[in-house]
Amino acid sequence: MASIYVHFPWCLAKCPYCDFVSYAADREDIDHSGYADAILREATARARWLERRGRSTVIESIFFGGGTPSLWEPRELGRVLGKLREIFPVTKDAEITVECNPTSLDRDRAAALLSAGVGRLSIGTQSLRAEQLRFLGRLHDPDGARRAIEGALEAGVPRVSTDLIFGLPDQSAEDARAQAEALASTGLKHLSCYQLTIEPGTQFGERRKRGLLPMADDGIVADAFLAIDEVLESRGLRHYEISNYAVPGEEARHNLAYWRGAEYVGLGVAAFGFVRTDDGSKAAAGVRYRNAVEPRRYVERTKTLRDDVLGEDDGLTMFAESLDAEALLRERIMLGLRIAEGIDLAKSGAELGIDPFTGAREKTIASLMSRGRLERDGNLLRIPRNAWLFTDDIASRLF
Numbered sequence: 001m002a003s004i005y006v007h008f009p010w011c012l013a014k015c016p017y018c019d020f021v022s023y024a025a026d027r028e029d030i031d032h033s034g035y036a037d038a039i040l041r042e043a044t045a046r047a048r049w050l051e052r053r054g055r056s057t058v059i060e061s062i063f064f065g066g067g068t069p070s071l072w073e074p075r076e077l078g079r080v081l082g083k084l085r086e087i088f089p090v091t092k093d094a095e096i097t098v099e100c101n102p103t104s105l106d107r108d109r110a111a112a113l114l115s116a117g118v119g120r121l122s123i124g125t126q127s128l129r130a131e132q133l134r135f136l137g138r139l140h141d142p143d144g145a146r147r148a149i150e151g152a153l154e155a156g157v158p159r160v161s162t163d164l165i166f167g168l169p170d171q172s173a174e175d176a177r178a179q180a181e182a183l184a185s186t187g188l189k190h191l192s193c194y195q196l197t198i199e200p201g202t203q204f205g206e207r208r209k210r211g212l213l214p215m216a217d218d219g220i221v222a223d224a225f226l227a228i229d230e231v232l233e234s235r236g237l238r239h240y241e242i243s244n245y246a247v248p249g250e251e252a253r254h255n256l257a258y259w260r261g262a263e264y265v266g267l268g269v270a271a272f273g274f275v276r277t278d279d280g281s282k283a284a285a286g287v288r289y290r291n292a293v294e295p296r297r298y299v300e301r302t303k304t305l306r307d308d309v310l311g312e313d314d315g316l317t318m319f320a321e322s323l324d325a326e327a328l329l330r331e332r333i334m335l336g337l338r339i340a341e342g343i344d345l346a347k348s349g350a351e352l353g354i355d356p357f358t359g360a361r362e363k364t365i366a367s368l369m370s371r372g373r374l375e376r377d378g379n380l381l382r383i384p385r386n387a388w389l390f391t392d393d394i395a396s397r398l399f
């Protein structure tokens, strides 16, 4: 099982906290069809590369992320989607998601995306407070976010999710809880709740370096995380991943596959991809690649992209990293411990062709369990929910 990620690298404005590859542009200044053509050239070459290796990777989800892919003309996005179904073996019931911003989503656009074959929208609400949205540099207001959600639901999009950011300066845990509850009461069956993080290289990162950015109190942020958990769980949305909640059965299949270590073909500007390079007979190996990050260069390079190699020699990849079985296991531990179901270490080891239960790892597991940081059920390891805030540290100890 594998998935496809398509990156659309433009937004109407750059948010000050954003470290994704996205460029501010007006809708009419974007070459909608030229970018679609480039994506399809890349898709064709990547599929041929997989074919040459005798691989027929079945695709079970396609995710259009960004940037703001709801800015993309639905006709062009639909053309890409239709062709991807011809180029790759995409299952009939594949999950097809598009990330949307309230400034580029209304009922008509949701309906157009639906008729293009999209079945799931993920809407960037981020906050229901006007002053918080201004602080985050967002172009919409709370009513705009509500209208976008209502428009998607009224258009009949079967699965709609929205994002909420918490951990803003001066935000109380009670405010975070109230916003999560308000979003859940719109009838959404999936919510992503992210803590605001300040990344180097962003506008917020620069302001922080100069001491000009107010910061949230760590204790209040932890309380907000638990308050959101409590209110959403009480409304039947299961906390299935550190930042994600869903009514059972409504989990994001695309993201779950990623957290479980599945392959993904990355297409578009700055897209990451990960594919296995072993033939399954020995220890696993894979390559992670990243495409050119500048849109014009990306589009030009897809015209001469080679399909007999994958990596820095193919003309499009700007960075590639070979991953051996140990590296793949470390990634699986890091990602698998983010999800409530945890990671079956024996199963992962068997899939990757290595023994995961080294003496050192067994010792660390025992020590983490004695401190209440890890639960073990046979070969299954998971982090108890009250220790999720320490996931990165716990996972790295198991490397």
Ligand code: SF4
Residues within 6 Å of the ligand: 010, 011, 013, 014, 015, 018, 019, 020, 022, 066, 067, 068, 101, 124
């Ligand atoms: S809309 Fe999203 S991708 Fe675009 S700049 Fe803001 S946070 Fe980044």
